[in-house]
Amino acid sequence: MNLKCVIVEDLQVAADYLAKCCEKCGQIEVQAHFTNVPDALVYLNQHAVDLLFLDVEMPGATGFELLDQLAYFPKVVLTTSKSEYAYDAFEYKVTDFLKKPFTYQRFLESLQKLTAGAPEGNVANGTATDHIFIKSEGKLVRLNNDDILYIESMGDYVKFVTGDKKFITHNTIKNLEEKVNRQCFIKVHRSYIINITKIDDIRENDLFIKGNEIPISKAHRGEVMKRLNII
């Protein structure tokens, strides 16, 4: 497996060291390095990567703010010199937490966590199947991607909306971002993932699917517009 990664780190010596570790291990290809969040976001929303090595405190915005604005959810390894972000790291489901400076051995341990259970191929593409199974009302229900119109957050639950049914299951939008087929689905708002093939029309900051009005957040609008076949 060769993971495509981006390093977002404002300390040059730390970024260089990380790049050297990636090169040495032979399993991680560094696509780019950014020293601030805004530049990184522009790149990341145009180039899907498998992995982000992400500092937390940087000029302009934090690493967590970058994750909030990213239109997809790559694997993340936080690189920071503070341990106090451990709780946030857990909340954002990051794979590992490297406290700077770290040894090459510690980097390899992180790599093990990254590759453990990872599917072959490009993990940035999400799950490539044409269906998903969800737990609903005590049973596993198969939903074909093509039948799902959109998915809406309801706190600790999400609602899957199809043409004629609604299914509520215990899950989060953040978690589903990683699980759904990203060819079909896109996050348009912190509370909504939509099936991009089902959009009827878009008016200003909302899109419509079979009469359902769904907001598009400012953070996700650029990525949504890029994915549309506008001629």
Add this chain to the structure above:
Amino acid sequence: MSQSTLSKHFIFNEKLNSDYLFSLYADDYPYIEEVFSVTLQHFDEDADAIQNAYAAGSVADLKKGVHKMKPAFGFVGLTDIQQCCAEFEDACGRIAETAELKADYKQLMATLDEGKLILEAEYRKLKDFNANSL
């Protein structure tokens, strides 16, 4: 960065934590030279950011500036200075105005200056060592 062969041919200044450097880079002296060089290239800019933050009375920026420099000292083996930065950063979290840290700030800047001098000297020595080892 292999840890299998720790051949300590270069004798670092006693103020540098040589064991820590070996844990990071083993005996990859050309790379250590590069680390020192990159750190020195950014040193003044980062130290200026701290000075500017203090002069502007911004506790948040002061904390950020010290936070950024802290691991850089770790990467070059100046672990005592890294610890000083950590303590100063923690102190920033407990105060409302930079003036409350006046004495600590002066001490920190003196420590940073000393660190830079040590680093410059070690960089020159290491550069010569690497040039003569090739």
